Amino acid sequence: xxxxxxxxxxxxxxxxxxxxxxxxxxxxxxxxxxxxxxxxxxxxxxxxxxxxxxxxxxxxxxxxxxxxxxxxxxxxxxxxxxxxxxxxxxxxxxxxxxxxxxxxxxxxxxxxxxxxxxxxxxxxxxxxxxxxxxxxxxxxxxxxxxxxxxxxxxxxxxxxxxxxxxxxxxxxxxxxxxxxxxxxxxxxxxxxxxxxxxxxxxxxxxxxxxxxxxxxxxxxxxxxxxxxxxxxxxxxxxxxxxxxxxxxxxxxxxxxxxxxxxxxxxxxxxxxxxxxxxxxxxxxxxxxxxxxxxxxxxxxxxxxxxxxxxxxxxxxxxxxxxxxxxxxxxxxxxxxxxxxxxxxxxxxxxxxxxxxxxxxxxxxxxxxxxxxxxxxxxxxxxxxxxxxxxxxxxxxxxx
Amino acid sequence: xxxxxxxxxxxxxxxxxxxxxxxxxxxxxxxxxxxxxxxxxxxxxxxxxxxxxxxxxxxxxxxxxxxxxxxxxxxxxxxxxxxxxxxxxxxxxxxxxxxxxxxxxxxxxxxxxxxxxxxxxxxxxxxxxxxxxxxxxxxxxxxxxxxxxxxxxxxxxxxxxxxxxxxxxxxxxxxxxxxxxxxxxxxxxxxxxxxxxxxxxxxxxxxxxxxxxxxxxxxxxxxxxxxxxxxxxxxxxxxxxxxxxxxxxxxxxxxxxxxxxxxxxxxxxxxxxxxxxxxxx
Numbered sequence: 001x002x003x004x005x006x007x008x009x010x011x012x013x014x015x016x017x018x019x020x021x022x023x024x025x026x027x028x029x030x031x032x033x034x035x036x037x038x039x040x041x042x043x044x045x046x047x048x049x050x051x052x053x054x055x056x057x058x059x060x061x062x063x064x065x066x067x068x069x070x071x072x073x074x075x076x077x078x079x080x081x082x083x084x085x086x087x088x089x090x091x092x093x094x095x096x097x098x099x100x101x102x103x104x105x106x107x108x109x110x111x112x113x114x115x116x117x118x119x120x121x122x123x124x125x126x127x128x129x130x131x132x133x134x135x136x137x138x139x140x141x142x143x144x145x146x147x148x149x150x151x152x153x154x155x156x157x158x159x160x161x162x163x164x165x166x167x168x169x170x171x172x173x174x175x176x177x178x179x180x181x182x183x184x185x186x187x188x189x190x191x192x193x194x195x196x197x198x199x200x201x202x203x204x205x206x207x208x209x210x211x212x213x214x215x216x217x218x219x220x221x222x223x224x225x226x227x228x229x230x231x232x233x234x235x236x237x238x239x240x241x242x243x244x245x246x247x248x249x250x251x252x253x254x255x256x257x258x259x260x261x262x263x264x265x266x267x268x269x270x271x272x273x274x275x276x277x278x279x280x281x282x283x284x285x286x287x288x289x290x291x292x293x294x295x296x297x298x299x300x301x302x303x304x305x306x307x308x309x310x311x312x313x314x315x316x317x318x319x320x321x322x323x324x325x326x327x328x329x330x331x332x333x334x335x336x337x338x339x340x341x342x343x344x345x346x347x348x349x350x351x352x353x354x355x356x357x358x359x360x361x362x363x364x365x366x367x368x369x370x371x372x373x374x375x376x377x378x379x380x381x382x383x384x385x386x387x388x389x390x391x392x393x394x395x396x397x398x399x
Numbered sequence: 400x401x402x403x404x405x406x407x408x409x410x411x412x413x414x415x416x417x418x419x420x421x422x423x424x425x426x427x428x429x430x431x432x433x434x435x436x437x438x439x440x441x442x443x444x445x446x447x448x449x450x451x452x453x454x455x456x457x458x459x460x461x462x463x464x465x466x467x468x469x470x471x472x473x474x475x476x477x478x479x480x481x482x483x484x485x486x487x488x489x490x491x492x493x494x495x496x497x498x499x500x501x502x503x504x505x506x507x508x509x510x511x512x513x514x515x516x517x518x519x520x521x522x523x524x525x526x527x528x529x530x531x532x533x534x535x536x537x538x539x540x541x542x543x544x545x546x547x548x549x550x551x552x553x554x555x556x557x558x559x560x561x562x563x564x565x566x567x568x569x570x571x572x573x574x575x576x577x578x579x580x581x582x583x584x585x586x587x588x589x590x591x592x593x594x595x596x597x598x599x600x601x602x603x604x605x606x607x608x609x610x611x612x613x614x615x616x617x618x619x620x621x622x623x624x625x626x627x628x629x630x631x632x633x634x635x636x637x638x639x640x641x642x643x644x645x646x647x648x649x650x651x652x653x654x655x656x657x658x659x660x661x662x663x664x665x666x667x668x669x670x671x672x673x674x675x676x677x678x679x680x
Binding site: 001002003004007023024025027030045046047048051054057060061062063065066067068070071114117118122125132133134136137138 | 401404405407408409432438439440446448450452495498499500502504585586587
C-alpha cells in the first residue's frame, strides 16, 4: 500500500468484529481512539516507554503505540473497555478501587491491562518480590505505585492460578470519532459492504452488554388511552413528539430513518440514525423500538425503548417509558448520570407532546411546542446540580 | 509522536520480501519494538516498510543436538515460554530483562539482533555463545558468525537489501555454566552496563575456559576470553578500562560504567563457575 492510501483492516475488539480504514502509519492506539471511539486506551509518550497504551493483542499485553493498525489484520484485541463495565467490574478494577491504586488515573488503563496479562499469563512471577519489576513496563507519574502493587498482589492472592477473563466483551456497535470510516460488521454477513460503510447505520442491532444509562419515566397524561395509543402507534406522530427529532425516510420492515439533535453546553450533536419497531402490541398498548444513531463528530448512541400506556385516573393515561441507552465516543465522556438526566428530560417533554397531540389530534410542531434541545440540556444540568447540592446538604446535616 | 508516512507491504514469501528490499529505501518490519520508536521520533523515514510477519517459513523454532534455531518472526515471548529454549539456559536467564513483558509480546529475537543496539541483551548473548546469524539476500543465503555480525552501533554485516532469516544458538554442553547481570535505570530498560558470562569446567571442576561479553559499554557487544581473570579482580579492572569505551551521558560517566562493569563481571563470572560445577555430576 502506498503511503497516502487507506488500508482496510479487519480485527476483533472486545468481542466485536470491526474494520477500519487507516493510513499505514497510524498506530493501533490512534485507530482505537479515533476510529472506534475507545478512548480508554491512553497515549503518553507514543514511542513505547510509558506503557499508557497497553492492551491485549491475541491474549498478550502489548504497546498499542508500537503496533501499526495495518499489522493487526485478524488480531483479537482487548482494551480496558473490554475488561469490565461499571456494573460488572473485573476483580482487578475492584482491587484498584479498594486499594486506591490510582491517583490521577491516567496510567490506570495501562496498569490494569499489564497486570491482567501478568496474572493471566505469568502468575508464577506475580509474587511480591517480583511484582515491582513485573509492573515496571507501565509508568505512574503521580506516585500511585504502592496502591497499584497492593491491588495486584491482592488479586494474585485471591486468584493464584490466574484471574477471570475479561468481563465486558460482546458484540456491539463501535463508532469512531469522525476521522475516518469505521464499521462494525453484522454477524450475519448478509449486509452489502457498501451499505455497512454508509455514514448512517444500515442495520438496526439490538444492543448487548451493560447500558450506559437506564431511564424510567412515568408520566400522567390527561388524554384517554385510545387517543394516546393513536399517537404512539403512528411513527410520524411519535417522532414529531420527540424534541429535536425528525423523520426523514420510511423503510420496509417497520424501519425508519431520521435525525435528532442534542445540545449540552458547548457540545452539539446531530445524530443520523435508524430505528426499527420490534414489537407492537395494540391490545396491551405496548411498543418496543430500537434505534441507533451516529454523530458526524464521532459519538454514537443506541437505545432500546419500551413504551407502555395504561388507563390512568380520571379517564387519563399513564405512559411509561423505559429506555436502555448505550453511548460511545465523545458523548460517553459526559458520564452516565448526565446522560440519564438528559434522556429523562427528553422523555418528559416527549410525554407532554404526546398528550398535546392526543388532545388536539394535530402533529405538534416541536420547534415551537417543545423547548429547544439546548434548554432541555440546561434544565438537566440544573437538576443535576440541584440534586448534588441537596445531597451535600444532607451529608452536612448528618455530621 | 507519529511516524512519517510510509508505504506498507506484507509479502507472503521470502523471495517477495527480497524483491521489495531490492527496490531501495525499505526497512524490514518484524516486531517493530525497536523500529517503531525510531520512526515515531522521525529518526528514520524509510519510504517502505516490508512486514515479514506473513512469511510462514520464517516462523520456525526448533532445537537439535547442536543448536537452537530461532526463525526471524519468532517473538521473544514465544521463545521465553517455549520448551525449546531450555536447551540454552542463558536465554531463560536473560529474557526477563529484554525490554518489558509488553515489548516481548511483539518483539522478535532476530529483530533485536538485526537492530544491533549496543545496549541490548540478545546481541550480547549471541556474541558470548558464538551464535550464527543467517542472512538472505537476492544473491543467496549466508551464515555470519556473531563475532563478525555486529559492526558498530545499529550496524551489522547485513546490507540494506538483506534480511536476517534466523539465528542459531549453540545448545548448552555438560560442564557449562552461565551468568548474566545488568544495571538499568528501570528494570527492562536498556542497560547502563551489562555482562554475559560462560564458564566451562571439566569433571574435576577445573576451569577449562571462561568467556565474557560486555554490553552497553561500547558500540558493539565486546567478547573476551577471561579464563586467566577468574580470580583476578585487578585484571578485571584493567579489562574494564580497556573495553568500556563508551562516553558518559546523563545516566552515568565512563568511570561509573567501568565500575559497574567490574562489579558485574566479577560477580557473574563466579556465578557461571558455580553453575558449571552444578551441571557436572
